[in-house]
Amino acid sequence: MEMGKRIKVAIYGVGPIGIKVAQFILERDCFDIVGAVDIDPEKVGKDLSEFTGFTHKKGVIIQKADDLLGKKDIDVVILTTSSSLSKVRQQILDIVKHKINIVSTCEELSYPWLTSPEIAKEIDESAKKFNVSVLGTGVNPGFLMDLLPLILTGVCQNVEYLKVERIQDASKRRIPFQQKVGIGITPEEFKKRVKEGTLRHVGLT
DSSP states (O other): OOTTOOEEEEEEOOSHHHHHHHHHHHTOTTEEEEEEEOOOTTTTTSBTHHHHOOTTSOOOBEEOHHHHTTTSOOSEEEEOSOSOHHHHHHHHHHHHTTTOEEEEOOGGGSSTTTTOHHHHHHHHHHHHHTTOOEEEOOSTTTIIIIIHHHHHGGGOSOOOOOOOOOOOOGGGSOHHHHHHHTTTSOHHHHHHHHHHTOOSOGGGO
């Protein structure tokens, strides 16, 4: 990419995380948001500014993926739709075939070779075929409990022990997160999901 060129970005998933990412991007001079994607019929057709609060930056209409991909010049898609790699797999492959780079908040994409080697191989081969990059990153995993502790040890002469704990009040978090950790369900349903392995904080498992 040329020095000084503004990076053309599309937001894929206009939920709580996607909106926050868009707000940060709109405050940076090196990016241009040129598109937005969501499946919610209540959002499709509306201007992204209605959700970001940046009313002076209008003109980005939320569309369905098929109506945007391949029809606009996009450098990178910020994919914020799910924590589950199996759920975002097809979305990633569809984006990649249009020769668009991806940065995703999907926790299971941070290093998928351990938990989903077949999907990881499929994505890797497709990205190489179309000469694009696919990156899974974020606060957790990626920074808060990984990179940050390592950086803080840089001022230490010797490190004998390192322990990282994260404690949070999920009741103050976004609704999708609350649903993932089981807020609002019955004790019976909670136990059932624990047994099934479907109740979890994906970034910590």
